[in-house]
Amino acid sequence: MGVRRRRAWRVAGGRLAVAAGALAGAAGRRGRHHGAAQGQRAARAARVPGVDGERRRHARRPVPAAAGRPHAARSGGRRMLIHGAADNDLHPPRFGGTQRTFGLYRGLARRHDVRVLCMVENRSRAPREERVAGVALSRRAAWYTAAAWRLERARAAPLWLAALGHRVAAGRLAAALPGEPDVRSVDFNLAGLLARPGRALRVYLSQNVEYDFFLASAPRLAARGFWAERVRAFEADAVARADLVVAVSDEDAARFRALYGAREEALAVVPNGWDETAVRPATPAARAAARAALGLARDDYVLLFVGSDFAHNREALRWTVDVLMPAVGPSVRLVVAGAVTRALGGRREPWLVAVGPVDDLAPLLAAADAGLNPVESGGGSNVKLPTYLGAGLAALTTPFGLRGYAPLAPHAVVAERAAFADAVRARPRGWAAAGDSAPPPAVAAFAWGALGERLGACFEARLAARRAGGAP
Known part of the structure; x- marks a missing residue:
C-alpha cells in the first residue's frame, strides 16, 4: 500500500472515529427502538446453551428498587455493590463470552449486590430491567452500534468502532446503574467507563487478549492493520486504567504483561467454567x-x-x-x-x-x-x-x-x-x-458459582488493602 493510500486510510479512520463519537453524543436524542439490526458479532453466534447457546433455566423477576449502601454479608464480611458493564445481553447466555460474564456475576451475586448494564440490540424485546439468578440486569440500546455493524458489513471499519461511541456516552451509560459502586467491572467494548470518576475499584474483565483475537479472527477490512493498532491502543488504555485486570488464563496474563506492561500485582487469573445449575449427567x-x-x-x-x-x-x-x-x-x-x-x-x-x-x-x-x-x-x-x-x-x-x-x-x-x-x-x-x-x-x-465467589474474594482483598492504605 502506497504512502498516499495509507494516509487516506488514516484520515478515513479518524473521521469514522469522530463520527462514532458524534453518533454516541446524539444517542440520547434518538429513540431506543431504532429498528435497525444492532451489530453484535458474538450475539449472532451459535445458540447452544451451556457452551454457546440459549438457556432459560434461571429464575427471572423484575428488578426491585435500588438498595442502599452495601451492608454486612451473610459471612460477616462487607457486602459490596458491584456495577458491571457488558457489550451483549447476558441472559440467556448465548456464547462463550456471555457465559463467562453472566456466570461470574451470578457467582458474585451469592454474597454481593450485582447490577449489570447490558448493551442490547435495538430490536431486543427483553425487559429493560430484570433480575436473573440474583443479578440485576439493566438493558440499554444505542443506535450507533447499528452504524458500526453496517460499517463492518461494508468492510470499512470493525464492529469495535461502537466502543468509541460507548466511551463518549460513558456518563449516560453509567447512570443506568443506581448507587455508588464499590467495584466497577467492564467488558472490552465498555472499557471507556473505567475513566468515570469515583473511588470504585476499576476492573477490566477480559475475555481474550483482544489485539491477538482481532489479528486472528477479524473479518476482512480495508486498512485492517490500521484498525488492529487502534484496537491495541484501546486495549492498552483499558489495562492502564484498570486497578485489576482479570485474565482467562496464565497465557493471557503473560500477553498482557508483554504487550502492555501490566503489573503483576494488577493481574488476576480467573478461568472459564461451566454452568453447574444446568449441566449434569443424564439419567x-x-x-x-x-x-x-x-x-x-x-x-x-x-x-x-x-x-x-x-x-x-x-x-x-x-x-x-x-x-x-x-x-x-x-x-x-x-x-x-x-x-x-x-x-x-x-x-x-x-x-x-x-x-x-x-x-x-x-x-x-x-x-x-x-x-x-x-x-x-x-x-x-x-x-x-x-x-x-x-x-x-x-x-x-x-x-x-x-x-x-x-x-x-x-x-x-x-x-x-x-x-x-x-x-x-x-x-x-x-x-x-x-x-x-x-x-x-x-x-x-x-463451576461458575465457585469461580464467581473466588473473584469476589479477590475484590474484597483489594478493597481491604486500599482501606488499610496498602496497594490496591
Missing part, C-alpha cells in the same frame, strides 16, 4: 431418549463437537470431519452443534449428525460419550471443555485446547491431533459412566 432414560431422537444406536460411540462460528472452530471441525472421522473405524458417530455447523455445507456422511443451533444442549450431552476440543488456535480458552467434563463425559482435547485448564488435565484425554484417532478408538469414558455420583473436585472447582 439412563434421558440418555436412551436422546440417542433415539438423534438416530443413534445403543452401541454407537458418540462424539460431540460444539462450537460457535469462529475461525478456530471452523478449522478444527474441518480437521475432525476430513481427517479424524475417516480414521476411527465403524460404530463411531459425530454430532455437531452450534453455528459452526454451517461450515459443514451439505455434507451427509453416514456417521455425521449435524444438529446446528439448538435451544437446549442437555439432550446432546445426554446422547454423547465424549466431547471433542481439537482446536489449535483461538483466544482466551474453550468453554466447551469444562462443560463436557461437568456433564460427566470423557473429553478429548489438544494441549492448546487445555490452556487455562491445567488442573483438568488428569480428567481429560490430552493428545496432539496425530494421536486423536487412537484415543477415540480406546473409547474413553467420563466420570458419570464410571458410576461416580458427583464430578471430581477439580472439575467442580470450575
